[in-house]
């Protein structure tokens with residue numbers, strides 16, 4: 001009984017942010033994309049439960065919300081790490097050896113093309129197409145910060161800085 005109560009309370013807390021976002025957009029079906037964008041920004045990804053909840057709340061079938069979520073590459077249906085490294089794989093960055101940076105990050109974090117998120121859910125590494133900053137190639141975006149003319153060494157230094165900062169906040 002106690003366990004069920006705790007689970008329900010956790011679920012309500014979990015959905016608080018979704019409710020706030022749905023309310024902001026007036027539960028309006030035509031605002032589905034901005035709703036999903038904000039929900040993803042809050043939770044880092046769109047879980048099955050949240051997709052169903054959003055669909056029911058705005059009165060559309062879950063398949064419709066899935067359709068939108070899978071159509072746009074921007075949306076993720078998989079959980080992502082707290083810190084997201086996005087490495088540009090556009091032509092200009094590719095020519096400037098963005099691949100060596102990707103390999104260095106994979107090696108540092110034990111990741112690969114098949115496994116993009118660390119087990120502790122701290123880091124996700126992914127590639128993206130041209131970020132529109134080719135003059136700075138190769139380009140990497142970490143969370144909200146843009147790094148131009150990045151090298152494997154600089155990329156690893158960014159990982160180390162984040163690990164150190166996380167240790168300090170954990171104290």
Ligand code: FES
Pocket residue numbers: 088089090091092093094129130131132133134135137138139
């Ligand atoms: S190709 Fe990387 S920013 Fe354009």
